[in-house]
Amino acid sequence: MNAEIISIGTELLMGELVDTNSPFLAAELAKIGVEVRWVTKVGDDPELLREVIERAWERSDLTLTSGGLGPTSDDLTRESIAAAFGEKMTVQEDLLVHLKGLFAERGFPMPETNIKQATLIPSAESIPNDHGTAPGWWAEKDGRAIVAMPGPPREIQPMWASYISPKIKAQNPDVAIVTRNLKTFGISEGGLDEMLSPLFQSKNPYLGIYSKQDGIHLRAIAKAATDDEAWELIRPMETEIRRIIGDGVIWGVDDDTPENLVASRLRSKGLTLGIMESFTGGLLASNLAETKGSSRFLGGSAVVYRDDLLSRHGVDPGLIEEYGSTNARVAEEMARAARKLFDADVGMAVTGIVTEPTEASGPVGTLHMGFAMGDDVSSTSGHYATSRLRLRSRASTHALLGLVRFLSGLPPQSLSLRR
Amino acid sequence: MNAEIISIGTELLMGELVDTNSPFLAAELAKIGVEVRWVTKVGDDPELLREVIERAWERSDLTLTSGGLGPTSDDLTRESIAAAFGEKMTVQEDLLVHLKGLFAERGFPMPETNIKQATLIPSAESIPNDHGTAPGWWAEKDGRAIVAMPGPPREIQPMWASYISPKIKAQNPDVAIVTRNLKTFGISEGGLDEMLSPLFQSKNPYLGIYSKQDGIHLRAIAKAATDDEAWELIRPMETEIRRIIGDGVIWGVDDDTPENLVASRLRSKGLTLGIMESFTGGLLASNLAETKGSSRFLGGSAVVYRDDLLSRHGVDPGLIEEYGSTNARVAEEMARAARKLFDADVGMAVTGIVTEPTEASGPVGTLHMGFAMGDDVSSTSGHYATSRLRLRSRASTHALLGLVRFLSGLPPQSLSLRR
Numbered sequence: 001m002n003a004e005i006i007s008i009g010t011e012l013l014m015g016e017l018v019d020t021n022s023p024f025l026a027a028e029l030a031k032i033g034v035e036v037r038w039v040t041k042v043g044d045d046p047e048l049l050r051e052v053i054e055r056a057w058e059r060s061d062l063t064l065t066s067g068g069l070g071p072t073s074d075d076l077t078r079e080s081i082a083a084a085f086g087e088k089m090t091v092q093e094d095l096l097v098h099l100k101g102l103f104a105e106r107g108f109p110m111p112e113t114n115i116k117q118a119t120l121i122p123s124a125e126s127i128p129n130d131h132g133t134a135p136g137w138w139a140e141k142d143g144r145a146i147v148a149m150p151g152p153p154r155e156i157q158p159m160w161a162s163y164i165s166p167k168i169k170a171q172n173p174d175v176a177i178v179t180r181n182l183k184t185f186g187i188s189e190g191g192l193d194e195m196l197s198p199l200f201q202s203k204n205p206y207l208g209i210y211s212k213q214d215g216i217h218l219r220a221i222a223k224a225a226t227d228d229e230a231w232e233l234i235r236p237m238e239t240e241i242r243r244i245i246g247d248g249v250i251w252g253v254d255d256d257t258p259e260n261l262v263a264s265r266l267r268s269k270g271l272t273l274g275i276m277e278s279f280t281g282g283l284l285a286s287n288l289a290e291t292k293g294s295s296r297f298l299g300g301s302a303v304v305y306r307d308d309l310l311s312r313h314g315v316d317p318g319l320i321e322e323y324g325s326t327n328a329r330v331a332e333e334m335a336r337a338a339r340k341l342f343d344a345d346v347g348m349a350v351t352g353i354v355t356e357p358t359e360a361s362g363p364v365g366t367l368h369m370g371f372a373m374g375d376d377v378s379s380t381s382g383h384y385a386t387s388r389l390r391l392r393s394r395a396s397t398h399a400l401l402g403l404v405r406f407l408s409g410l411p412p413q414s415l416s417l418r419r
Numbered sequence: 420m421n422a423e424i425i426s427i428g429t430e431l432l433m434g435e436l437v438d439t440n441s442p443f444l445a446a447e448l449a450k451i452g453v454e455v456r457w458v459t460k461v462g463d464d465p466e467l468l469r470e471v472i473e474r475a476w477e478r479s480d481l482t483l484t485s486g487g488l489g490p491t492s493d494d495l496t497r498e499s500i501a502a503a504f505g506e507k508m509t510v511q512e513d514l515l516v517h518l519k520g521l522f523a524e525r526g527f528p529m530p531e532t533n534i535k536q537a538t539l540i541p542s543a544e545s546i547p548n549d550h551g552t553a554p555g556w557w558a559e560k561d562g563r564a565i566v567a568m569p570g571p572p573r574e575i576q577p578m579w580a581s582y583i584s585p586k587i588k589a590q591n592p593d594v595a596i597v598t599r600n601l602k603t604f605g606i607s608e609g610g611l612d613e614m615l616s617p618l619f620q621s622k623n624p625y626l627g628i629y630s631k632q633d634g635i636h637l638r639a640i641a642k643a644a645t646d647d648e649a650w651e652l653i654r655p656m657e658t659e660i661r662r663i664i665g666d667g668v669i670w671g672v673d674d675d676t677p678e679n680l681v682a683s684r685l686r687s688k689g690l691t692l693g694i695m696e697s698f699t700g701g702l703l704a705s706n707l708a709e710t711k712g713s714s715r716f717l718g719g720s721a722v723v724y725r726d727d728l729l730s731r732h733g734v735d736p737g738l739i740e741e742y743g744s745t746n747a748r749v750a751e752e753m754a755r756a757a758r759k760l761f762d763a764d765v766g767m768a769v770t771g772i773v774t775e776p777t778e779a780s781g782p783v784g785t786l787h788m789g790f791a792m793g794d795d796v797s798s799t800s801g802h803y804a805t806s807r808l809r810l811r812s813r814a815s816t817h818a819l820l821g822l823v824r825f826l827s828g829l830p831p832q833s834l835s836l837r838r
Binding site: 018 | 697702717718775
C-alpha cells in the first residue's frame with residue numbers, strides 16, 4: 001500500500017504556519033507499515049486544490065488530507081473530493097442534528113455556513129471529531145481511499161488515533177513494524193556513520209541516523225509478518241551496534257529523555273535534587289520541571305548570574321576570589337551549596353562562559369559541571385564550539401546525563417565529542 | 420511569477436525530519452512578492468523524484484528545490500533536472516579544482532563519488548556554497564528556472580540570502596512587498612476574527628491572523644510598485660485595527676518578543692532584575708537569559724519548588740502559614756524577596772498550581788504574579804485552562820508582558836482572555 005499526504009491551507013504556503021500534520025502522519029504511517037510517496041502542501045485555491053486531489057486519487061492507494069474542512073467558502077476539501085469521485089454532496093440529517101447540538105451546547109444557534117460540515121457523498125463515511133465541529137470523511141471506491149481530516153493538531157491527532165489508524169491497520173493485518181531507537185552522546189554523526197557504515201546498507205531492518213538536540217539517534221525499523229519476527233530482525237542489529245560503538249555511548253532507548261532518566265532515577269531512589277546554574281540560565285530547572293512528579297524530587301534551582309551573588313547562595317567568596325567563578329572546583333562547591341540551599345540529597349551545578357569571556361575564564365563555550373551527594377563530589381569541564389542558543393540546551397542535556405552517571409557512581413563523560 | 424518548492428529526501432517522508440526549508444523559502448518568497456502555489460516533499464526514489472521535477476518544470480515559472488545535492492547515489496536532484504531539461508551533465512574543470520581544494524583544506528583527498536558535485540548542464544550556472552561542498556544550480560530555459568539548493572539549513576539559508584534572493588528580486592524590480600505584524604494578548608483568536616472581520620476581506624493589504632505562543636498575531640502584507648506606496652496601503656489598516664481592538668491589546672510589533680521588550684526596557688532604564696518563580700520552574704529566567712545583554716540586567720532567579728524553602732529565600736514564613744503559597748499577597752512578597760536576594764532594582768515572581776492542587780490553592784492553572792520596585796508592589800491573579808506544557812510558557816509570556824506594564828506604571832493586564 002502506498003500513501004500520499006496533502007496539507008491544505010494558504011497559510012502553509014506563506015511560511016507563516018509550519019505544517020506539523022504531515023510529519024505526524026508520515027511517522028504514524030511508518031509505524032503501521034504504510035509507505036508515504038508524496039507530501040504536498042496546497043493553498044485554498046479551488047482549481048489547484050482540485051488538481052492536487054485528483055492527481056492523488058489517480059496515483060495513490062491511500063490519500064490523507066488535513067485542513068479545509070471548516071465552514072467558510074475557503075474550506076474546499078469536501079468539494080474537491082466530491083469532484084474527484086464525480087459524486088454529489090448531500091446533507092445528512094443525523095450529522096446535522098449532531099452539529100446543531102454542538103452549537104446549542106455553546107449557547108448559540110448554528111450559522112447557516114456550517115451546514116456543509118454535515119454533508120457526505122455516497123462513497124464516503126463520516127468520521128467523528130471528538131474535539132471540534134468538523135467531522136472527517138473516509139471516501140473509498142475501487143479499493144482506494146481518500147481520508148479527509150481537520151487541520152488543527154488537537155483535532156487531527158485524536159481523530160487519527162481513535163478512528164483512522166485502527167481502520168488502516170485492520171486492512172494490513174499481516175504487516176508488523178517495530179522500531180528501536182538508540183540514543184547516543186559523545187561521538188559525532190560523521191564518526192557513527194563511519195563506524196556503522198556496513199549496517200546502513202541493510203534494507204530490513206533499515207537503520208537511520210538522526211542528529212537531535214540530545215545527541216545522535218540510531219533508529220532501526222523492521223518489517224515482518226508478526227511483531228516477534230520483526231523483533232528477531234532488530235535484536236542482532238542492536239547487539240552489533242552496541243558491540244561496535246560501545247555501551248557507554250548509548251545513554252537511552254526509544255522514548256527516554258535525559259530529563260526523564262534523571263527523574264526516574266531520583267524518584268526510584270527517593271532522592272531530592274537542588275540545582276545552582278549560571279551557564280544554563282534556568283533551562284536545567286525548566287527542563288526538569290516538565291517531568292512527571294517533579295514537585296516531589298525537585299527542591300529548586302538558584303539561577304545566579306553574577307559572581308558576587310554566589311556567596312549569598314552559600315558559595316565561599318574566598319574560593320571565587322582564588323579561582324574565579326568559571327572553574328571545576330567552584331562548580332563542585334556550587335553543587336554542594338545547592339544541596340544545602342534546597343535541603344536536598346543531591347546537588348548539581350553548571351557554570352561557564354556564555355558571553356564576555358575574560359583571560360582567566362577561557363573562551364565562550366567553556367563550562368564546568370559539578371555534582372554532590374553526601375561527601376561525594378565530582379566535576380567535569382570542557383568547551384563547546386557552537387551558537388549561543390544551542391550552548392545552553394547542550395549543556396542542560398549533558399549535565400542531566402552527567403547526573404545519571406554520577407547517581408550510578410560512574411565518572412562523568414568528557415564534554416568534547418569524539419570524531 | 421508563480422513558484423513551487425520541492426523538498427527532497429526520504430527522511431522527510433518518514434516523519435523523522437521536519438522540513439524547515441520549505442516554510443523558510445515560502446516566507447522569503449512572500450517577502451519578495453513571489454506567490455508559492457505548491458510545496459512537495461518527495462523521497463530519493465529516482466522515478467518519483469524525476470516525475471515531481473518534470474511536473475514542476477511544466478507548470479511553474481520558478482521551482483526551488485532543497486536537498487539531494489550530496490555525493491551519494493541517493494542524491495539525484497542534478498540528474499533529475501538534467502533529465503527534465505533533456506541535457507547532459509559534464510564535469511566543470513573550475514568547479515572540480517575548487518572542490519578538491521575544499522577537501523585538501525580538511526586534509527584528505529576528494530573521494531571519487533564527490534566528482535558529481537562539480538558537474539553542470541549547458542542551461543545551468545553554478546551557485547557558490549560558502550558552507551559546504553555542494554554548490555547549487557541555477558538552471559534556466561525559455562524564461563523558466565529551476566534552482567537547486569542543498570538541504571542543510573546552515574547551507575541553504577546563506578546561499579539563499581547571498582545569491583538566490585538578490586537574483587530573483589532583480590527579475591522583479593517593480594514589486595515592493597511590506598509587512599506589518601501586530602502582536603496582541605488578551606483577546607481570543609475568535610474574538611479578534613469577529614471584531615476585524617471586514618478587514619479580512621481586503622486583498623491588498625492582505626490581513627492574516629495567526630495564533631502563536633505569545634498571543635495572536637495580526638499580519639498585514641501590502642504589494643505595490645515601491646516601498647512607500649506599499650506602506651501607504653498598510654498604514655490606514657493598522658490605524659483601523661488599533662481603533663477597533665484598542666491600543667492596550669497590542670503589546671508589540673514586527674520582531675518584538677516579550678523577552679526583548681523586557682530586556683530593552685531594563686537596559687534603557689539601567690535597572691537590574693531578580694526573579695522568584697515556582698510556577699514557571701526556571702523558564703522565565705531561561706527565556707530572559709537568551710536576550711542580548713542579559714548578564715548586565717539579570718541578577719538571577721530563585722526557582723523554588725517547595726513552600727518550606729521559600730523562607731530560606733527571604734519570604735516571611737508567617738505569611739505562607741497565613742495565606743498558603745498560592746496567593747497574590749505571597750507573590751508580591753516573593754517579588755520583594757527576589758529583589759533583595761539578587762540585590763536588584765526590580766523583582767518579579769510567579770507562583771501557582773501546576774500539579775497537586777489543594778482546597779486552599781484553587782485548581783491546576785491558578786497563578787499569581789507579583790512585581791516590586793522601590794516601595795511599589797503590584798500583583799495579578801488568574802487561571803489558565805490548558806495543557807501542562809503550555810501553562811508554563813503562557814505564564815512566562817504573561818509575566819514578561821506584565822513586567823513591561825509595571826515598568827511603565829500601568830496596572831497588570833487580566834490573566835483571562837476576553838472572547
